[in-house]
Amino acid sequence: MTPQVTTVNHETNTEEVRDMTPEELAEMEAFDVVAP
Amino acid sequence: MAIKTFTTGELLTASDTNTYLANSGLVYVAQASPTANATINIDSVFTSTYRNYYVVVRGTASSGSAVYLRWRATGATLTDNIYSVSMGNSNGTTAFGGVARSDQYALFPAMYPTYPTNVTMTIYNPQVSDYTSFNLQSNYPITATDLGQTIQSGSNKVTTAIDGFQLTTAAAPTLAITYYIYGIRNS
Numbered sequence: 533m534t535p536q537v538t539t540v541n542h543e544t545n546t547e548e549v550r551d552m553t554p555e556e557l558a559e560m561e562a563f564d565v566v567a568p
Numbered sequence: 569m570a571i572k573t574f575t576t577g578e579l580l581t582a583s584d585t586n587t588y589l590a591n592s593g594l595v596y597v598a599q600a601s602p603t604a605n606a607t608i609n610i611d612s613v614f615t616s617t618y619r620n621y622y623v624v625v626r627g628t629a630s631s632g633s634a635v636y637l638r639w640r641a642t643g644a645t646l647t648d649n650i651y652s653v654s655m656g657n658s659n660g661t662t663a664f665g666g667v668a669r670s671d672q673y674a675l676f677p678a679m680y681p682t683y684p685t686n687v688t689m690t691i692y693n694p695q696v697s698d699y700t701s702f703n704l705q706s707n708y709p710i711t712a713t714d715l716g717q718t719i720q721s722g723s724n725k726v727t728t729a730i731d732g733f734q735l736t737t738a739a740a741p742t743l744a745i746t747y748y749i750y751g752i753r754n755s
Contacts, residue, residue: 543612
């Protein structure tokens with residue numbers, strides 16, 4: 533399942549949910565992750 | 569005048585309450601519990617009305633994960649800023665600290681299932697021509713008996729005005745958060 537993005541816009545009081553784009557997925561995978 | 573001292577016997581009027589109660593130090597801006605997902609974007613919350621903001625976040629993740637903070641402007645995530653963060657941590661038994669730096673994000677406190685992470689964060693200068701920076705402190709109960717805590721700060725290196733922020737994960741668990749945003753009155 534493709535990870536999703538929630539965007540809340542407080543100017544329009546709307547919430548949008550969408551799949552992550554391939555570019556966003558690649559960007560996340562390239563994070564030099566620091567252990568929690 | 570931000571405050572007024574009333575004297576014994578002085579009449580408190582509707583005008584007084586409208587004026588002086590509105591002159592509180594923190595002014596509510598926004599609150600939400602967005603649909604849980606790997607990335608949460610919070611847009612259109614910072615305006616030029618206030619120079620600095622106070623943000624409270626409570627959140628869990630579907631599996632233990634580092635969380636990353638990035639700024640947002642007009643619906644887009646700023647990925648070309650340079651963020652730097654200093655942090656001091658303790659997990660209840662061991663203290664450790666360090667400096668993390670990335671061109672892509674600032675570290676945000678980790679989140680875990682079951683026990684929520686609680687964060688209070690001050691954001692400086694989001695809507696003025698100055699560097700946007702933040703200080704935060706948090707606790708994140710990893711388990712019922714293992715409490716982590718952090719003090720972190722960060723800054724970007726450009727003066728782009730921002731109107732929101734993003735919390736995201738690299739391993740793509742879902743983040744379930746509730747946040748509260750307040751403007752800090754300028755005067």
